[in-house]
Amino acid sequence: MSNELIDFFIVSIALLGIGIYGLSVKRNAIRMLFAVEIIINAANLNLVAFARFLPHSGGQTLALFSIAIAAAEVAVGLALIIVAYRMYKNVDIAEFRSLKG
Amino acid sequence: MVDATFLALSVLTIGSAIAALELRSLIYGSIALMGALAGVAGFFLLLDSPFVAMFQIAVYVGSIAVLILFTVMLVRRELIFIKVEDPKRRYAGIGLMLVLMVGLGSLIIDSGLKSVTTDEPPVDFRLIGEDFLTYYWPALVLMALILAGSVTGALVLARREDVADEQRTD
Incomplete structure (x- = not known):
């Protein structure tokens, strides 16, 4: 294998940085969800990279769990965004003054 | 040394991730997010983990991205294109991103991880x-x-x- 562990690590750090930039700058709720997805993918990339270089199957198993939980998180997050959109007619998180039902 | 496939995949993944956050339209943004997730699946293939790669494509590219696309379509049209952000906050965010990348990157490059390579067969x-x-x-x-x-x-x-x-x- 010509690629080293550190190459994958650096791509993962770049994705993490982009995700944190998105989370701190964007105010659109859907864009913030994009940023969270990018961060989760950076973490998964690390898990699988370490699993390949150890080599051990545990990292891949954990990555599969992580992908499934991320799917659940996106479903709930999008439902919350839709509810908030219905209440405030906006997806800007600064407009979500109160989340009372 | 990295090979050409790795370089192409990194450009695709990081470029699409930036595009997902920066494109004006949320619809194009979610399609770019799909590209970034597919790029990560490509990295999984490079890491000899075809099962995780297929799972990634099925769950992320197949379902999550489509779910996000449908949610974007439920939102009013003018909100998809609106862009509310403080320029000051934007520069602060770019600074935070660069500090994080350079800090973590130099930490990792200085560590012993640099010499880690493997000749062992991939995990079945x-x-x-x-x-x-x-x-x-x-x-x-x-x-x-x-x-x-x-x-x-x-x-x-x-x-x-x-x-x-x-x-x-x-």
Whole structure:
């Protein structure tokens, strides 16, 4: 294998940085969800990279769990965004003054 | 040294991730997010983990991205294109990103990880199935319950009571 562990690590750090930039700058709720997805993918990339270089199957198993939980998180997050959109007619998180039902 | 496939995949992944956050339209943004997730699946293939790569494509590119696309289409049209952000906050965010990347990057490059390479054969994906059904079975059951609970919760949250009442009176 010509690629080293550190190459994958650096791509993962770049994705993490982009995700944190998105989370701190964007105010659109859907864009913030994009940023969270990018961060989760950076973490998964690390898990699988370490699993390949150890080599051990545990990292891949954990990555599969992580992908499934991320799917659940996106479903709930999008439902919350839709509810908030219905209440405030906006997806800007600064407009979500109160989340009372 | 990295090969050409790796370089192409990194450009695709990082470029699409930036595009997902920066493109004006949310619809193009979610399509770019799809590209970034597919790029990560490509990295999984490079890491000899075809099973995780297929899972990534099925779950992320196949379902999550489509779910996001449909949610974007439910939002009013002018909100898809609107861009509200403080320029000061934007520069602060770019600074934070650069500090984080340079800090973590230099930390990692200085560490002993640089020399890690492997000549060992990749892990057989059958082992993952064995892991799931032996050591990790309680976690697997728990994960299934969490997934079912979250999907039910999402449906309950997004339900419109006024529409349901109308249907009942018909």
